[in-house]
Amino acid sequence: MLMQGRVLVVILSLLLITSDIYSQRNENWSPKNLSIPTRWTTGVSSDSPLPEYPRPQLVRKNGWRNLNGKWNYKITQTESWPVTYDGDILVPFPIESSLSGVKRKLLPTELLWYRKKLGPIKRLKGEKVLLHFGAIDWQATVYLNNVEVGRHTGGYTEFTIDLTKALQNSNNELLVKVYDPTDKGIGPHGKQVLNPQNIYYTSCSGIWQTAWLETVPEIYVKDIRINPDLDKTAFTLTLKTSEKSHLCQAEIVVSESGKIVANVNGPADSTFIIKIENPKTWSPASPFLYDFQIRLKYKEKIIDQIDSYAGMRKIEVKPDNFGFNRIYLNNKYIFNLGVLDQGYWPDGIYTAPTDSALCFDLKAIKAMGFNTIRKHIKIEPARWYYYTDKLGLLVWQDFVNPNQKLPEGAKIEFENELKETIDQLYNHPSIISWVLFNERWGQYDQGRLTKIVKDLDPSRLLNGHSGELLYVNNQLRDRSDNPYQGSDMADVHSYPFPRNAPKLPGKVQVLGEFGGIGVPVEGHFWDDVAVGWGYQGAGNIDTLKEYYRKMTDSLVKLEKQGLSASIFTQPFDVESEQNGLITYDRAIIKINPDTLRKFNSFLWGTTSDSSFILSKQFLSLQYLAFPTYSEKRTLFENGRRDSTFLRNLGISAVRHKDTLLATRVTNQYLKVIKDTFATENLKAILFFTNSTNDSSFRVLLRNRERVNAVLGKNTAERYVMRIISSEYILPYLNDSIINWGQIEKIIPQYGELAEEEIFSSKMISYLNKKDWNNFSKYYMLYYKRAMPSNRSKFHVNNMSWQVFLNSSNPEILKFAAKVMEKNIEKNDANSPEAFDTYANLLYKIGNRSEALIWERKAFELSKNPEIKQNLDRMIANQKTWE
Template sequence: MKKLFVLLLVANMAQAQTWQAVPGRIKTPWSEKVTPGQVLPEYPRPQLVRGNWKNLNGLWNYAVTPRSAGNPAAYTGKILVPFAIESALSGVGRTVGKDSLLWYQTTFTRPAGGKKILLHFGAVDWETEVYVNGMLAGSHKGGFDPFSFDITPHLKKKGEQTLVVKVWDPTDQGPQPRGKQVRKPEGIWYTPVTGIWQTVWLEALPETYLATVKQTPDIDQETLTVNTTVVNPVPGDQVLVSAWDNGSKVAETTIEPGGSAVLKIPSPKLWSPSSPFLYDLKLEITRKGKAVDTVKSYFAMRKSSMAKDEKGVYRMLLNNKFLFQYGPLDQGWWPDGLYTAPTDEALLFDVEQTKAMGFNMIRKHIKVEPARWYYHCDRLGMLVWQDMPSGDLGNRWEPRPGIVGRGTDQQRSEASENAYRQEWSAIMDALHNSPSIVVWVPFNEAWGQFKTREITEWTMQKDPSRLVNSASGGNFYPTGHIIDLHNYPDPAMPDADIYGGKQAIVLGEFGGLGLPVDGHVWQQKDNWGYQTFKTAGELFRRYQEYMKKLKELIPLGLSAAVYTQTTDVEVETNGLMTYDRRVFKNPVKSFWEVHQQLYDNK
């Protein structure tokens, strides 16, 4: 055992010597904890857990070639997966662009056990082809949704297997969803993210297995509906579904493979920011009394809805009660990893500190996070508004103070529309089981906004269990549950009677109070905020004034508000924290204390 430990230590040291983070950028405290032998080692999919898996994160070979060229004749060097090639933690720090291809290559051994081997990618931006032992295993388009391939037919019986991944990403020169990535970062537009940026992993499965599980709570009926997809079922197979409360079984039923179960959850414990209770869920495929495949998951009993209050104003409700929702605009960028947090501890830190500052909601702004981020929100009790990442912006409408947009929809190409629809559907499917998500946001500020009524109504039909904010700060139509104003810097609210007063009203963005902190900025010059201050005290006094204004708007009909923003991002210095997460611009306790007045709805 001691000899084995020494060999592993020597191997890890040799691997580490071939990689170092790109110098010259500020780093988070977790950057120093990143080592090639231990990169984001946590199980990446908390909603569908099995034990037999292998993490492929680590040092891979990479090359960048002209798009017109074939396979690379040789690889350039090493890249640390899953950090995007442009990031410091990748060890490379270079751009790729629309005229080039990014290639990855690594080897692995087949996991022990299991007749089927699935290869999973958390996210790859944007167009991906995957080859195993020289054979095409599959392709995928989409920069924010997880995807998998059954690579069993392409594997050798034993020995090393070769994996090659080819990626093309046009960033802002293509019509695909890409969030705030641009070729030339400035202002509110940031560095491109190309290629693999979430965990890559293998899973060993039996011939018959559960591929998907979808769970939807109904607190009024005290039920949980569970839908399953089973691969290669055998006649006579059954799926045993059971719900658990801290080790005690509360419900159980048996269904046919691919069927739907309705579990009765008696006297359910309701999930909320103040009491984020999670039930355990267990599913087993059984054959002649024996378990063929077993997965573990979790769920929560909670309801996101809206209804009129005693004054006839529509309010956003949680569990049939009005709760003012207040949180920061959270863009999920990192100075060392760009889209990718250095460690799971770092990913958790932002959520924990947001909660500690007294916020009860996060608007995840035109980005989708790894599944573990939503898991942290689920278990900590953080409401989430989930944006669809923007793309194909065209001639976007820019919001004016106090004005709700009433422009026209953009005309997008068929390819552009298809890319949007495909990815939005995949994102909603991937995140459906997360109880923390209470609002879907298809569009932001008319950036690429098209066929608003159709997209909004499709979103509502696809997931009736959540509210839909059709276009946060964008062009509004009498569709969806919410009308949303962006107003900088002061708090404001849209007209409660717009479109007949049939929507809840929210302030989807405001604030943006800036304070650059020397030694903790992305660059030394040309940093900015929507309103910049010289001292933390001046900034906080203005923030206190804004909280008083917000409190005055709540009885007038305001259901929620979003402050810009959680952290500085590149040249934007309007975060509650610096970009490197090393400095809070005012004490956490001070924010918590000033926020409590917003939740007293008496």
């Protein structure tokens, strides 16, 4: 019997990864400050992480070497080559991840260096040695033996460098320099940002996909392009060779389950038409793939041979018998029932811990009864797409959005990476649609760009804009005048409940995002102290199930009204978002997959396809109950003291207002944590700290620089000053006559922070009383302390405007002008209101010429009539403060 009050959830247990979990580990390496592990975390080998062949569509069985593993790393502020190194980093995990062994944010002012000693590299005469990277975020320069051998810009696409000319016969040393400003630069960065919150996540820098070497002949196959043509029952194949392809012949052998079904020969630089009799089609219900073997010959001798595969499928939009435009796969209408998959991991961030983990996500999605994935503003490793091909999942592939502010150079970079993305993913039958823009994130030139995408790949659908119509709680947000130009789809986002997209000529109606129902599962949070984010909270598992059932009922009705696709947000929790069907650590599924599959079967016949059988083999289910708060207290009293438990109990104690227990638990927590200044520990310390008597308060007070280096500038000061104020100032502010002398007498000696807090409190108190002389006095005292560190508690522009209106003291007015100058430089570089305040202060102290310059800037930005009135007064030498 389960105890009353406990929450029931379903736990996923993968049956197929035992060997992965128990792979050999190097005991000198372990994940750094891991918040929550996945079941695969312990299976990561520091000697050979992610050892699988990284390029399933272009396989050379011999002559390759995986470079994943421990590399030396160094972070510098300058371009000077490292002489010493900071330690080891585990490639291919981004430096910000636990699995890298470093877990450190890379700042826009820093460079990240990698070093790998390769030793001697064996090759035959005439052979070349290629270095491949699946992805390096964002800008990489590669050196071999102190010689620059190549560069690449773009955080999501693969690249190859020929190392042959720089190779030495004995030892070889590889050096990689990485620059990644993330959202502070011009490159596409997706949802990763330097300071994540809500729908934005942890940044990922450096090598984050497999690095590997390959030995190839002098003339070799560099790439292939395969186009299926179901109507003509044929594949079209084009080879791209390294050089001199006109001297070579090519042979293409196509097999079906080991039996040869086609064999063609011809000059290597020609286009091959490969007829298939009675072809088997690729679909989610039957994801059949043909095996390809491509042999490159010179004078009848095979000089290069690769293995590949392809699926025979056709995708198009056309009207059904009722006049609704539908998505047709292989000449049959198929409802695209999908999820918004973001591809984040608590241990590896952008990089799945193991290949089994990478595949698990896809199997879980299909086992829940979905047939489509919208891969959301991220490009995955090649093996992810290989598994979507093998398992039969339709993919809507987002391009990674440009920097939303579109700084100079961002458009060029976005378009370069867009073209690289299409080239890289072109052959995957699972990808049926490109998604150009998401919710106006950096949107520009949509008509021109949709034409570019269609010209580069006419074989797929194009969603020119997913979520141009965005509804949140039935409220429509801003939209452009022509949202669906160049698109095959009319796409709407609707949170939380679904709605239909507009019916437009030639376009299919799709629901690009909906759902987002939050259900936090205690013990499985990325960040214990963060409030779970979602468009709507379900509160518990039963409510989530009921919401999902109602949403499915709505989709069934909308489908009859022309809706042809829906994308549910989302399959997995991600960092602070707890609105997934499965927890971030892939441990708990919040609705039984049998139930999900039953609901989903009303839109797509999931119970009759392979996903039903797959789920039975793939998942075993058991019920799990979490201990109540009272049971956790008992565990604590009985001696449980591990840091994860203490952090969780301490947070629960604070939320239950159990002050005495919270203090005891916090003190124990500070004793057992290994690294006080790890991000997750500091966040917990901030949450625990509510009094100057708390031991955690002393950690913040005495280690401000170290705390700020991890959590951001002024974080420690803000918390310290808030607590000082709550204990020693706020209780007295309700008195009709405030005895400031008494407050200053009883406040402990916390130095300049306490004094700054008193100045700010006096400033606001006198502002409320309209005592302008004292307000101006304490404005000056407060901002002398607050502005150098740029940590004003208040809106600087609002405070300074009051000084302008109500002070006649030249010294204070000049000081306020300097405050506004610094505020514009640091915070309000594009604010017409800040320009207006600065201009008026300059004008009042007699600097008319400079004031006019800033007031004109303010009016040009805002076209505000009040600012225009001030400008006219300045021009006419009239007062603006009366």
